[in-house]
Amino acid sequence: MTESMMIVTTLEELFHARRLLDGPLGLVPTMGYLHDGHISLVEQAKSECQSVIATIFVNPTQFGPSEDLSKYPRNLERDLHLLEAAGVDLVWLPTPEVMYPAGYQTWVDVETLTKPLEGAMRPGHFRGVTTIVAKLFNATRPDKAYFGQKDAQQAAVIRQMTRDLSYPLEIVICPTLREADGLAMSSRNSYLSLEQRQAATVLYRALSAAKKAFDGGEKDAEQLRQIVKDVIASEPLAQLQYVSCADYDALTELETVSGKALLSLVVFVGKTRLIDNLILA
Numbered sequence: 001m002t003e004s005m006m007i008v009t010t011l012e013e014l015f016h017a018r019r020l021l022d023g024p025l026g027l028v029p030t031m032g033y034l035h036d037g038h039i040s041l042v043e044q045a046k047s048e049c050q051s052v053i054a055t056i057f058v059n060p061t062q063f064g065p066s067e068d069l070s071k072y073p074r075n076l077e078r079d080l081h082l083l084e085a086a087g088v089d090l091v092w093l094p095t096p097e098v099m100y101p102a103g104y105q106t107w108v109d110v111e112t113l114t115k116p117l118e119g120a121m122r123p124g125h126f127r128g129v130t131t132i133v134a135k136l137f138n139a140t141r142p143d144k145a146y147f148g149q150k151d152a153q154q155a156a157v158i159r160q161m162t163r164d165l166s167y168p169l170e171i172v173i174c175p176t177l178r179e180a181d182g183l184a185m186s187s188r189n190s191y192l193s194l195e196q197r198q199a200a201t202v203l204y205r206a207l208s209a210a211k212k213a214f215d216g217g218e219k220d221a222e223q224l225r226q227i228v229k230d231v232i233a234s235e236p237l238a239q240l241q242y243v244s245c246a247d248y249d250a251l252t253e254l255e256t257v258s259g260k261a262l263l264s265l266v267v268f269v270g271k272t273r274l275i276d277n278l279i280l281a
């Protein structure tokens with residue numbers, strides 16, 4: 001724990017500041033525009049670690065050509081206030097040049113887990129995520145790193161990468177934080193108009209209806225997917241991109257849910273792409 005929050009940009013500054021922190025060290029990587037979900041990751045890190053580093057970097061390599069990187073919401077001043085109030089010790093704000101200097105050519109690619117679901121819809125996305133997360137791990141050398149369950153496939157892919165590359169750290173996955181009406185917190189919710197924001201509650205309603213059926217004894221994965229499809233179809237402003245009922249670890253589609261499963265979906269509300277999931281167990 002240091003006196004006041006340190007804010008650094010370059011690698012040299014980071015390495016210097018990192019040496020001042022007591023262990024164990026928790027890392028909370030973010031792309032900024034923070035909400036209570038991010039702060040809950042910081043709180044969990046604070047409760048388990050002596051020092052906490054947060055990073056804010058809108059990582060260009062995880063955006064596809066049709067995804068507008070320049071429109072990603074940003075509010076650095078507010079983010080820094082929130083991180084300071086949450087008790088973060090060190091914030092690293094690398095620039096694209098720090099992370100990807102001229103001539104950059106090294107990538108981290110998890111081969112199989114990145115194929116279905118988000119990987120199929122957003123080619124190259126996870127290669128960008130695993131590359132930047134590996135670089136964040138290498139530079140900050142945390143004992144624990146914190147990610148949200150809302151990005152369930154990202155969490156699985158990062159767990160796999162951490163095992164495969166023998167990183168000496170623990171990945172902690174924290175529960176999805178929701179608004180009072182069930183909408184999963186996301187920086188992307190800020191894109192929604194009032195009417196779209198109301199319509200967006202359909203994601204959680206759809207997942208909850210299927211979970212209720214599952215808890216009531218429905219184990220047929222196709223039936224569970226169909227329940228989600230029907231609820232989404234009842235909301236005119238929502239367009240389903242996919243619904244999946246997959247094995248929790250392998251992310252392969254199931255016929256019957258017998259062990260732990262991940263029920264996940266992607267829905268467009270207007271131009272905004274929203275994701276959410278619930279665990280069936």
Ligand code: PAF
Nearest residue numbers: 029030031059129132151
């Ligand atoms: O989940 C996110 O915000 C990003 O994918 C992450 C993990 C910070 C990597 O850029």
